[in-house]
Amino acid sequence: MATLTPITESTAHLDLATALPVVRESTTSRVLVNNDLMRVVQFTFDAGEMLTEHTSPRAVVVQLVSGRMRFTVDGDEHLMGDGDIIYLAPGAAHALVADTACRMTLVMVDVAVATGV
Structure with a gap:
């Protein structure tokens, strides 16, 4: 499990393109922020x-940093390009296929923690 990131402490994650390169015939990931409120x-x-x-039981924001992919949400396919963003409501079914080498950032927010419910 990823190290917890205290909500009360700021962090910086720099030079991610070098730290997390696209690997041939692979999907890779790195957890950048992880606490009770959010995971990036x-x-x-x-x-x-x-x-x-x-x-996911959490609300999710997906940003395609670079590349092209087909991102399906609840059966609807979206063609994503550099900088495009998709919001997923908690529980939304989703899948993706990378058409080119891609870099994507995913932000998950625990709605219950965020709203106090």
């Missing part, structure tokens, strides 16, 4: 790599 993960995908359909 950066992924890289080589062309043709995919994540099969799954869900």
Whole structure:
């Protein structure tokens, strides 16, 4: 499990393109922030790599930093390019296929913690 990032402490994660390069025929990831409120993960995908359909109990924001991918949410496919963002409501079924080498940042927010519910 990733090290906890205290909510009360700021952090910086620099030079991620060097620290987490796209690896041939692979999907890689690095957890950048991890605490009770949120989790931030950066992924890289080589062309043709995919994540099969799954869900998350958290609200999720996906930003494609670079590349092209097909991102499916609840059966609707979206063609994503550099800088595009998709918001996923908690429980939304989603999957992806990288059409080119890609770098993606995923931010998951625990809605119960964020709203006090």
